[in-house]
Amino acid sequence: MAVQSSESAKLHPSFDLIAVGSGAGGLTAAITVAEHGGRALVIEKDSCLGGVTALSQGQVWLGATRLEQEAGIDDSIEDTIAYLGFLSSGLADEKLQRSYAERGNEVIEFLREKAGVEFMVVRNYPDYFFPKAPGSKAEGRYVEVAPFRASRLGELRERFVGPSPFGMDRVGTPDLVAAAGDPAKIAAAAEGRIARDELCAGAALSASLVLAAAERGIEMRTRTRAVRLIRENGRIAGVEVETAEGTQVLRTRAVLLATGGYDWNLEFVRSFEHLPRLESMAPTTVEGDHITMATEVGAMVASARPESTPLNLGFAIPGQEHNGLPMFQGLAGAKPGGIIVNSAGQRFADESFYHDVNGAFAHYDGVEQRRPNQPAWLVFDSTYLPTYGLQTLPPGEPLPEGLATVADDLASLAKAAGIDSDGLMATVERFNGFCARGRDEDFGRGELPWSRRFVGDSRIQPNPCLGPLAKPPFWAIPLTPVGTSLATAGLKVDAGGRVQSARGEAIPRLYAAGNAAARTDVTGYQSGIGNARGLLLGYLAALDVMAA
Structure with missing residues (x-):
């Protein structure tokens, strides 16, 4: 109708x-x-x-x-x-x-x-x-x-x-x-x-x-706010909007919908991203209005591959807010000295390339009927924060309480964070060996020139994306998908x-x-x-x- x-x-x-x-x-x-x-x-x-x-x-x-x-x-x-x-x-x-x-x-x-x-x-x-x-x-x-x-x-x-x-x-x-x-x-x-x-x-x-x-x-x-498309004689003829003055109809020969994605529409996130929820760096006005309005007049919704959509893993730093809400930030990649692991304590991707992390995070095990790489944590040692900081926290600034689990050894860190301790210790030992040799034999971290440019540290050679986890204390931050309006x-x-x-x-x-x-x-x-x-x-x- x-x-x-x-x-x-x-x-x-x-x-x-x-x-x-x-x-x-x-x-x-x-x-x-x-x-x-x-x-x-x-x-x-x-x-x-x-x-x-x-x-x-x-x-x-x-x-x-x-x-x-x-x-x-x-x-x-x-x-x-x-x-x-x-x-x-x-x-x-x-x-x-x-x-x-x-x-x-x-x-x-x-x-x-x-x-x-x-x-x-x-x-x-x-x-x-x-x-x-x-x-x-x-x-x-x-x-x-x-x-x-x-x-x-x-x-x-x-x-x-x-x-x-x-x-x-x-x-x-x-x-x-x-x-x-x-x-x-x-x-x-x-x-x-x-x-x-x-x-x-x-x-x-x-x-x-x-x-x-x-x-x-x-x-x-x-x-x-555009709330409804007006169709007359089979053509779009206007758009109904809501303003502080009330409802208005704006007449036009054509309408272009350029409203972004749907990060803040939980129903759309569950339907199209196959996630129980999504945090976002986008404004809270990004609610999928284009889908709501256009489907009323017969538009088709089409989909790409969810695992290729850049919903980077990230977190919110306590005390930092935007639009009155916790300010979530997505990681483009882990810096040298940091790894991303699942609950088994195992790495599952090249942490210097978010595309690889996102795809592996979304992996579904048909036998186990679950996603084995969810939940996930960023794990790093005491050299990480003084050298690189953490997103909007500059180098040397302490992490606010409530963001990370910290411990003097990996076994204690794993136990406190809910990660398998044997798995984490074996993973870090293997990873540190890769760092010493300058080559990640499991996931090829640092092999892509893009990762070297955008995530790596040129002061580290021969592989600017690799740095060991060796100096206690150790930290673990739980990660969650974070959107940017890309859908x-x-x-x-x-x-x-x-x-x-x-x-x-x-x-x-x-x-x-x-x-x-x-x-x-x-x-x-x-x-x-x-x-x-x-x-x-x-x-x-x-x-x-x-x-x-």
């Missing part, structure tokens, strides 16, 4: 496009509409602009771009597709995958030339699976926005998302690459950005898009971002972008693909709207 506006709802002037969500997808779509002479509106449920994009690492992963050519880096569309095929394990829609590879450069150049977004190639930063995967590259495919001086936002700064509680708005990927795992260099880079009032990473990307939208006179409304399931779309029904037919004038759109183009994952899918699908949707 079509959802119609109520007689009491107030009708507003029509738009060519209403973008629901103020992250990369929504803002890019609105900018594209404006550049083509149309009128767009961006509505945001949260109290500030920027969306999940502003809290992200800000990486955009695309191959064969003009930026690569300008940097003298060799790449091709076919190599990009070969690598995407490796990520997708034969499960992707080949037409959508080719569109991602062939048209990704188009949106980057559009935003560079028309909106003044200062994209740059991140040098010396390899694809996840380089060199083992076909088509993988040693550098060039990671794109990021140059540091953005926050004062450029003017009065909009008060409406832009505040400082990242995770610190990612002041340190970009180039800073992390240059630091080579040295926390002091990372801290110095952040201090320099703060002194110069510069935003980095996802904050720089979002701020650039917010500024470009404002310069084009695009209205951006916050505290505006296994989303709305099925075609290559133009048009939302599809279960019959494979487009729902007229309804589009989705970013994490709201199912990952049928790339069913696996590589960091930077989430932001890229937001930019590209938002751009392509807007082109389709303005061509009609």
